[in-house]
Amino acid sequence: MEDPGTRAPAPARALPDAAVAMLLLLGGCSGASILQPAGPIAANNRTILLDSLAIMLAIILPTMIAILAFAWWFRAGNDKARYRPDFVYSGRIELIVWSIPLLVILFLGGLIWIGSHELDPAKPIASRTPPLDVQVVSLDWKWLFVYPDQGIATLNRLVVPAGVPIRFRLTSASVMNSFFVPRLGSQIYTMNGMATTLHLRADQPGSYYGQSAQYSGDGFSDMNFRLEAVPAAAFGRWVAGVKAAGGLLDAPAYAQLARQSQREPAKHWGAVQPGLFDLVVAQHLPPAPGPEQGRDGQPQISPGTAE
Amino acid sequence: MLGKLTWSAIPFSQPIPLLAAGGVALALFAVLGWITVKGHWPYLWKEWITSVDHKRIGVMYVLLGLVMLLRGFVDAIMMRTQQATAIGHAQGYLPPEHYDQIFSAHGTIMIFFGAMPVMIGLMNFVVPLQLGVRDVAFPTLNSTSFWLTASGALLVNMSLVIGEFARTGWLPYAPLSETSYSPGVGVDYYVWAIQIAGVGTLMSGINLVTTILKQRAPGMGYLRMPMFCWTALGANMLIVAAFPILTATLAMLTLDRYLGFHFFTNEAGGNMMMFVNLIWAWGHPEVYILILPAFGIFSEVISTFSSKPLFGYRSMVAATLFIVVVSFTVWLHHFFTMGAGGDVNAAFGIATSIIAVGTGVKIYNWLFTMYGGRLRFPTPMLWSIAFLMTFIIGGMTGVLLAVPPADFMLHNSMFLVAHFHNVINSGVIFGAFAGITFWFPKAFGFRLDEFWGKMAFWLTLAGFLIVFGAMYVLGLEGMTRRLQHIDFTEWAPWLYVSVGGIGVMILGVASQLIQIVISIRHREQLRDTTGDPWDGRSLEWATPSPPPAFNFPVLPRVHGEEPYWTIKRKALESQGLGDEPDYEAIEMPRASATGVVTAFFATLIGFAMIWMIWWLAALGFVGAYATFVVFAWRDEEETRISAEDVARIDRARRASRQAWLDAQGEQPA
Numbered sequence: 001m002e003d004p005g006t007r008a009p010a011p012a013r014a015l016p017d018a019a020v021a022m023l024l025l026l027g028g029c030s031g032a033s034i035l036q037p038a039g040p041i042a043a044n045n046r047t048i049l050l051d052s053l054a055i056m057l058a059i060i061l062p063t064m065i066a067i068l069a070f071a072w073w074f075r076a077g078n079d080k081a082r083y084r085p086d087f088v089y090s091g092r093i094e095l096i097v098w099s100i101p102l103l104v105i106l107f108l109g110g111l112i113w114i115g116s117h118e119l120d121p122a123k124p125i126a127s128r129t130p131p132l133d134v135q136v137v138s139l140d141w142k143w144l145f146v147y148p149d150q151g152i153a154t155l156n157r158l159v160v161p162a163g164v165p166i167r168f169r170l171t172s173a174s175v176m177n178s179f180f181v182p183r184l185g186s187q188i189y190t191m192n193g194m195a196t197t198l199h200l201r202a203d204q205p206g207s208y209y210g211q212s213a214q215y216s217g218d219g220f221s222d223m224n225f226r227l228e229a230v231p232a233a234a235f236g237r238w239v240a241g242v243k244a245a246g247g248l249l250d251a252p253a254y255a256q257l258a259r260q261s262q263r264e265p266a267k268h269w270g271a272v273q274p275g276l277f278d279l280v281v282a283q284h285l286p287p288a289p290g291p292e293q294g295r296d297g298q299p300q301i302s303p304g305t306a307e
Numbered sequence: 308m309l310g311k312l313t314w315s316a317i318p319f320s321q322p323i324p325l326l327a328a329g330g331v332a333l334a335l336f337a338v339l340g341w342i343t344v345k346g347h348w349p350y351l352w353k354e355w356i357t358s359v360d361h362k363r364i365g366v367m368y369v370l371l372g373l374v375m376l377l378r379g380f381v382d383a384i385m386m387r388t389q390q391a392t393a394i395g396h397a398q399g400y401l402p403p404e405h406y407d408q409i410f411s412a413h414g415t416i417m418i419f420f421g422a423m424p425v426m427i428g429l430m431n432f433v434v435p436l437q438l439g440v441r442d443v444a445f446p447t448l449n450s451t452s453f454w455l456t457a458s459g460a461l462l463v464n465m466s467l468v469i470g471e472f473a474r475t476g477w478l479p480y481a482p483l484s485e486t487s488y489s490p491g492v493g494v495d496y497y498v499w500a501i502q503i504a505g506v507g508t509l510m511s512g513i514n515l516v517t518t519i520l521k522q523r524a525p526g527m528g529y530l531r532m533p534m535f536c537w538t539a540l541g542a543n544m545l546i547v548a549a550f551p552i553l554t555a556t557l558a559m560l561t562l563d564r565y566l567g568f569h570f571f572t573n574e575a576g577g578n579m580m581m582f583v584n585l586i587w588a589w590g591h592p593e594v595y596i597l598i599l600p601a602f603g604i605f606s607e608v609i610s611t612f613s614s615k616p617l618f619g620y621r622s623m624v625a626a627t628l629f630i631v632v633v634s635f636t637v638w639l640h641h642f643f644t645m646g647a648g649g650d651v652n653a654a655f656g657i658a659t660s661i662i663a664v665g666t667g668v669k670i671y672n673w674l675f676t677m678y679g680g681r682l683r684f685p686t687p688m689l690w691s692i693a694f695l696m697t698f699i700i701g702g703m704t705g706v707l708l709a710v711p712p713a714d715f716m717l718h719n720s721m722f723l724v725a726h727f728h729n730v731i732n733s734g735v736i737f738g739a740f741a742g743i744t745f746w747f748p749k750a751f752g753f754r755l756d757e758f759w760g761k762m763a764f765w766l767t768l769a770g771f772l773i774v775f776g777a778m779y780v781l782g783l784e785g786m787t788r789r790l791q792h793i794d795f796t797e798w799a800p801w802l803y804v805s806v807g808g809i810g811v812m813i814l815g816v817a818s819q820l821i822q823i824v825i826s827i828r829h830r831e832q833l834r835d836t837t838g839d840p841w842d843g844r845s846l847e848w849a850t851p852s853p854p855p856a857f858n859f860p861v862l863p864r865v866h867g868e869e870p871y872w873t874i875k876r877k878a879l880e881s882q883g884l885g886d887e888p889d890y891e892a893i894e895m896p897r898a899s900a901t902g903v904v905t906a907f908f909a910t911l912i913g914f915a916m917i918w919m920i921w922w923l924a925a926l927g928f929v930g931a932y933a934t935f936v937v938f939a940w941r942d943e944e945e946t947r948i949s950a951e952d953v954a955r956i957d958r959a960r961r962a963s964r965q966a967w968l969d970a971q972g973e974q975p976a
Contacts, residue, residue: 031797032785034716042716049713056703063670067695070677074613075684084679088616093675097622101667105660112656112710117649119712175483176579178644178719182785186715189645191580192482192573196646213644213719215476215789217483218403224794287573290488 032182032209038229039201040125041185048115055107059100121186122197125165131199132160135277136170138177138190138212140260140288141219146249146277152242153249153276155257156225157266161235162205168198171281173258174288178214181227187213195281202229219262226266246270251285258288310919311492316470321405327381328468357898359446360856361435364453366750368428369743371457375420376736378464380816382413384809387774391806393792394799406791407474408493412463414477415497418593419504420460422731425739426600427456427511430539433746434515436847436854437533439524439863439870442896444517447938450902452511458906459504462913466496470917473497476789478590479560481571481582486564492917494564498557499913505554506909512546515539524846526865530624533845534610534617537624538603541631542596548635549592556585565916580645587638595634597731599627601738602669605691608741609673611841612688613680616869619672626672630665637662643711644718652711659709666702670695685841686760690741693768694733701729704779722782725775732771740764740819748840752852753833759822767815773808777801837967838960844872851960856895857948860957861888882972884961890954894945901938905931 037043074081117123124131135146146153160166170179172190180187181200188198202208212223230238249257250273279285318324342348355363389406393399401409435443443449466472473493475484484494519540523532532540560582562568569575571582610617617623639647639655673695682688704726708714717723740763748754781801786793793802826833839848849871850858867873878884912927914920 032795033783034785035783045712045716048710049707049716052707052710052713053703056706060699060703063674064696064699066674067677067692070674071682071692074677074680074682076614076681081681082679083614083681085615087675087679088618088620090619090675093671094619094622097619097668097671097675098664100671101664104667105657105664108660108706108710109657112660113653115710115712116653116656119715120649120652121646121715122648174573175488176480180787182716186712187644187718188715189642191645194580198646209785209795211785211787213787215407215483215719217488218407218474220789221403221791222794283573287482287487291490 032211034182036183037185038183038206038208039185039203041119041200042183043185044119045185048111048119052108052111055104055111059104119186121188121199123199124167125199125201127165127201129164131165131167133167133169134158134160136168136179136190137277137280138170138172138174138179138216138223139258140174140217140290141212141223141262142257142264143179143210143212143223143225144173144257146272147239148272148274148277150239150243151272151274152239152268152270153272154242154268155266156264157268158210158225158227159235159238160202160227160229161232162202162229164232164235165199165201168200169277170196170198171277173280174290175216176214177212177216177223179210180213181208181210183208184227189214192287193281193283195277202227205229205231205234217260219260222263242268243270249273249276251276251279254280254285258285260289260291308920310915310921312469312918312920316492316918317468318471323401323405324467331464353898356903357450357900359442359450359896359899359902361431361443361446361449362750362854362858364449365428365430365432368424368431368453368456370428371453371460372421372423372425372428372739375416375424375460376422377816379413379417379421380812382409382416384813385409386413387806387809390790390793391802394802395794395796398792401791403791404471404474407789408466408472410789411473411476411479411493411497412466415473415501416460416463417731418477418597419501420456420463422597422735422739423508424456424460425743426542426597426735427508429604429739429742429746430515430535430542430600431511432750433742433847434518434536434539435522436749436850436858437536437845438519438522439527439846439859439865440518440522441858441862441893443514444522445514446896447899447901448510449514450899451905452507452514452902454902454906455507455510455909456504458910458913459500459502459507461910462496462500462503462917465914466493466500470496478586480586481560481563481579482573482577484560484564485572487572494560495917498561498564499916502554502557502561503909503913505550505557508546509550509554512543512550515543516547519543524859524862524865524870527870530621531865531868531870533603534606534620534623535600535603535845537627538599538606541627542599545592545596545599545631545634549589549596552585553589553593556582556589559585580642583642583645584638587641588635590641591638592634594730595630597735598738599630601694601734601742602627604738604742604745605673605694606676607845608687608691608745609676611745611843612683612685612691613677614683614842615676615680616844616872617672618675618678619668620868622668623672626665626668630662633658633662633665637709640709640714643714656709656711656714660706663702663706670699685744686755686757686764687741687745687841689761689764690737690744693764694737694741697733697737697768697772698730701726701733705730717782719787720782721778721786721788724788725778725782728775728778732775740767745841746847748833748835749838749847749850749852749854751830752835753826753830754835754840756822756826756829756833759818759825763815763818763822765815766811766818770808770810770812770815773811774805775808777805777808781805836963838963839871839875839967844869846871849874851956851963855956857893857953860890860893860953878964878968879971882968884964884968887958887961890950890957892950893948893953895948897941897943897946899938899941901934904934908934 037046137144142156145158170190172192177190178187184200188196208227210225210227247269248271249269389399389401470492479494559570563570569577571577571579637659640659643652744755786798835852838851908927908930912924915923
């Protein structure tokens with residue numbers, strides 16, 4: 001498969017790449033831990049996770065201690081423990097054992113209600129800077145990122161300005177995937193014929209691991225990408241560089257791209273057919289084909305015969 | 308003639324499945340050959356294969372489940388070793404098209420053919436005994452249910468060498484499972500195996516619900532039933548309510564795949580999220596179908612070995628029914644990340660955490676059952692204490708996943724994998740082992756060896772904590788599930804810890820096998836002569852071990868919540884067994900080959916439909932229907948056990964009880 005972008009003259013590509021690489025060294029961030037948030041959504045998700053954990057541990061730890069203590073103290077060999085075979089019901093204890101979990105759930109329920117609304121993926125991030133629009137299409141087995149306002153597109157590499165909210169709209173060319181950059185926060189499904197919305201922001205420049213979090217077939221393990229957050233000025237330079245590098249992603253190029261392939265290197269297109277994402281969502285560009293047929297035109301039936 | 312089936316269906320170029328299948332085939336032939344040489348076929352056919360005795364069927368269910376648990380465990384070993392050897396540029400030893408089948412088969416086998424048969428088997432064996440009756444409501448249907456489950460298991464295992472298994476995960480999410488993305492026979496194997504086994508499960512559910520509602524010993528009101536019968540009732544009501552959803556969903560998928568319907572396709576108005584909703588509308592209740600019987604086992608075990616009645620019995624019944632109802636209102640928490648919006652996610656998140664109230668109440672009631680008890684710690688009790696300690700953690704991580712913003716980070720991660728293995732292992736699997744060691748003497752007349760039982764316990768517990776502890780960390784480190792190779796090398800250390808843990812678990816499994824072998828060899832020392840090896844409290848312990856085909860010579864009269872405990876106290880106080888009853892002849896249902904023959908034809912139907920061999924499918928349908936007709940027109944329904952035989956068997960039981968009573972009299976407890 002040929003990508004027009006790869007035919008670009010070398011100097012045009014070298015500039016933005018060098019800028020990104022240098023900033024990455026400065027940023028020095030890697031990892032994928034959800035406990036090291038690199039943006040407001042991930043930070044808030046983590047807060048809710050830890051709060052819920054604390055609420056539950058307050059009940060669970062004493063319970064676990066009580067289990068061990070009761071089991072030890074009331075062992076058959078302990079003469080000091082009083083055997084009370086008639087202690088089989090106590091209204092007071094029943095009241096308590098129903099109330100404790102109920103109270104915990106009351107607390108948690110509040111947290112769930114507020115958290116679900118505050119951190120709804122579709123809710124915009126409050127910010128003075130207007131959000132950057134990025135359209136995501138999951139393909140078998142690679143990620144396509146379209147920047148509608150910039151009129152460019154990239155594959156398996158997502159460059160965004162740090163500190164600027166990103167408004168993602170996402171869909172899938174074929175089967176379901178889940179778009180997930182662990183250190184930036186919430187993941188969301190991509191589904192064919194449907195569009196989902198997600199808001200994320202990277203606070204600091206850095207390179208963040210992104211992946212599909214929904215198994216999608218044989219090439220799934222390679223469906224990861226790098227999200228590179230760069231300062232706003234560097235982002236502008238990168239966009240200009242990509243535009244200058246040329247290449248056009250139009251419907252025929254998309255149809256070619258939508259065929260199954262694995263381990264696609266990152267690439268970019270300096271121009272995109274306007275409204276490409278909406279054509280995919282509306283299925284005016286048909287769902288991507290599945291596996292190519294076997295040698296004799298029969299569907300493949302076993303690993304041994306897979307072509 | 309043979310549809311899509313050609314020689315290319317057999318993966319000659321793949322050494323792993325071929326060697327595995329060769330090994331299995333060799334072992335199978337060895338066993339069959341041994342049976343033939345020893346001349347055991349008539350015995351096996353008459354006493355087991357065509358048996359409609361709920362105890363025999365229960366034992367066969369558990370045996371099938373244990374073999375399939377081993378099979379699924381081999382898949383687990385392959386998954387752990389593959390991930391540990393495929394980090395960075397390494398690709399491990401399993402290519403994606405093979406690895407993807409393995410994790411799909413692992414989940415399918417463990418849930419449908421491992422955990423389900425073990426739990427259904429224990430319910431089958433124990434429930435009629437605890438209810439004080441002679442069999443389930445529909446004995447021949449019971450046999451058919453079992454053999455249909457075995458038929459499904461056979462089909463799944465055939466896919467190892469003939470064709471391929473699904474590469475979609477254990478729930479074949481559309482559209483990945485549609486013909487456009489999965490053109491091979493893998494999904495068809497899945498669909499037909501689950502459909503056939505699912506019919507068996509549904510009939511088994513109807514059977515046990517009917518048994519519990521309509522067939523209890525005189526005097527056993529609902530609120531006198533042992534806790535295990537209550538949780539069995541809950542689980543089987545869930546089966547009756549939930550399995551038709553699974554059947555309908557897979558039927559729609561089948562129509563999509565075979566006749567070009569568009570229920571769940573991308574094109575022509577299909578909606579894949581409809582599949583996801585429907586499959587989880589069954590899938591979440593399924594979790595409670597598995598865990599409720601386990602809760603019942605823990606209730607029996609903890610009460611017996613605390614030498615106390617279950618604390619807060621009525622509260623436990625209420626909590627069980629609460630779980631049954633609420634389990635149908637939470638399915639959406641499996642896909643919070645579809646972007647449904649705050650209101651929907653919050654509603655299902657809160658519903659999910661509410662279900663934890665029922666479980667919490669149960670934990671506290673078990674805790675207070677131990678309070679004031681006189682605790683003994685044989686193997687079943689160790690499994691139960693370990694359950695209490697680890698299930699709480701699994702429950703807690705489950706509630707964490709029910710908080711949508713946390714789930715947005717943890718959905719489909721290794722944390723999720725750790726969570727559901729945590730609850731299924733410490734709940735269902737520990738429960739199964741507790742139940743098997745607890746009721747083994749009842750089924751076979753001798754106890755299991757305690758030393759190897761405890762070895763198995765400690766090694767399994769340690770391995771389990773290491774494997775899934777590491778997975779919790781991996782999930783927090785951002786690792787997603789089902790990766791055939793791992794590009795992100797920072798996860799490597801924890802993957803190595805996890806594979807080390809599976810090594811410890813292998814030792815645990817080996818100890819289980821050694822335990823069975825040692826126990827059979829030492830069965831005379833381990834013999835249970837009284838029928839009541841654990842100082843039990845419910846009616847199954849009133850029978851000899853193993854119980855006679857008719858269970859009870861005279862149906863017991865129940866006066867309280869713990870009928871056998873009361874009988875035992877009375878006997879100890881009066882130093883006598885009470886008067887010998889008037890023995891009468893007993894009519895028991897006749898053995899019938901209906902079940903196994905129907906399942907044979909069902910296997911033909913499944914295999915033929917998978918490979919599109921239409922004439923064979925038609926033959927299978929005709930054969931299965933003819934079997935039913937023959938059964939419906941049978942002349943004799945029952946066999947008669949004479950009053951003399953009943954008297955002889957029961958007098959032996961009374962003699963051993965009298966001996967026990969005399970021994971108690973000499974050394975008053």
